[in-house]
Amino acid sequence: NNDNKPRLSVAVVGAGPAGFYASKYLTSSVLKRITQSTSSGDDDDDTHSTPFGFSGIDIDLIERLPTPYGLVRYGVAPDHPEVKNVENDFAALFNKQGESQNSSIHFYGNVDVGKQIPLSKLQSLYDIVILAYGCQAADKRLNIPGEDTLEGVLSAREFVAWYNGHPEFQHIGPIVERSLWKKKSNTTNDDDITETSISPARVVVIGQGNVALDVARVLAKGKPGLIDTDTPTSVLNVLKGGVSHVSVVGRRGHVQGAFTIKELRELTKLDKEGHNVSFVVRKEELEMGMTDASMEELKGPGGRPKSRIDKLLQDNALEEDAQSTEAEKSVEIRFLLNPTQLAPHESNLSKVGHVLCERTRLEGDPGKQRPVGTGEMEELPADLVLVSIGYRGMPLEGMEELDFFDSSSSTVVNEHGKLPGENNWFVTGWIKRGPTGIIGTNIMDAKDTVKSVMNYLETSVPVAGVESQGRDGLNDHLDAHDVKAVDWNQFLRIVSAEIDTTRLRSEAQPREKILAVSEMLNAAQR
DSSP states (O other): GGGGGGOOEEEEEEOSSHHHHHHHHHHHHHHHHHHHHSOOOOOGGGGGGOOOOOSSSEEEEESSSSSSHHHHHHOTTTTHHHTTTEEEEEHHHHHHHSOOOOOEEEESSOOBTTTTBOOHHHHHHHHHEEEEOOTTTTOOOOTTTTTTSTTTTTHHHHHHHHHTOOGGGTTTTHHHHHHHOOOOTTTGGGGGGGOOEEEEEEEEOOOOOHHHHHHHHHHHHHHHHTTSOOOOHHHHHHHHTTTEEEEEEEESSSGGGGOOOHHHHHHTTTTTTOOOOOEEEBBBHHHHHOOHHHHHHSSTTOOHHHHHHHHHHHOOOOOTOOOOOOHHHHHEEESEEEEEEEEETTEEEEEEEEEEEEEEEEEETTOOOOOOOOEEEHHHHHHHHEOOOOOOOOOTTHHHHHHHETTTTTTEEBBBBBBSSSSSSEOOOHHHHHHOTTTTHHHHHHHHHHHHHHHHHHHSSSSSTOOOOHHHHHHHHHHHHTTOOOOHHHHHHHHHHHGGGGGSSSSTTOOOOOOOHHHHHHHHOO
């Protein structure tokens, strides 16, 4: 009889795509398994009649911020609203509450796991704990002089979080503003600067993934190009008419670039779409990257997307000294340049002024080509440098003593999402596999972890018949430590406040995000 069996209690740490997909697929797997174990077994299929230790599933999705959705809310570029639509699928998990008596999901926002509830406590309260907290806390590093010491050097992660209104990155705005709008002399009057003035600054983005291209596009579009997006008004007031010159620099050639054709094509179309931005790529750099090995990479398996990128770049390439369009702004992609030093500005030694690069050439077999220095140097002027060479995972507080974290890969140690040893710990998403792939990559990843959870439930069932404390235990802990969690209905109040028409600058703007946690919490209480 199922009624006497305990319900499976699950804590998921992190309410981004990884956490939502894990919750979705684990719920459906457990409900399916319960149905199989209670069906009459008329079928030849053995699995039907095997008993299952649980009568239902209760998932608690625990998130450090008051708002869910992770990098969908705070990472995806604001001019890609179609990508953000996946939020509707995630919200459906909560809106469907009550459809099945055998499952429930609760949201606990504004709860910092590790700090406000120890990992060991979480483990003791729940049958299953799934870590899904991503790689939003740190960056891969260049490790070159000037990276840590000069103002005006930021990671793309910080810059993206700022232009997406992340409450913990509001301090980035003034740094960007000083870099884009520094007073040239006492003669220029700040009154001449209007909300559509183009910044004379030169920005260098180091790295060539899609994030680097997002950053370049946002900087080039500026306020006129982002007015109908959910970019916060405070951000648009810093970007104004956009930036006159953005260079996106990579150590290898265009065949090895980590960007996809969709992102690249958006840059090539900026001028045609009226953004006043030319796209520049140098013919000689494309030719230098076309080694025999690069030709093989284009012909080999998986070469088709690269060939399309090659054609798009060749079609847009300029001979040396050729002038591009009359546009007032430009985005230039530079290949085979390895930044070796960030140098200070002549007139202000505490700020960045140049990126010193060494010209590279490619050596090695197809798929394994390395950039090798040639000794030839080039200096790129830079008022702002954005380092975009990858996000990096960090351990949660309390993980050190548990020995869960592999600092060399910056991920949680696991096999198919199960942490080693006799325990109820699992992991999914970026903190499982590293910061790669698109939102949808987390689907297969979650299914892989869920399969491991189901195997664990069949073979190492938690003490049979004993109901773990789960949600009741979490509520007691939070109450005892005066932690005010934000539940799903309270999050919806934050949403209502953000879409209030009195906050919006245009009818098309989807929302004006609330930028401070304290203000979010006020809205949640209304």
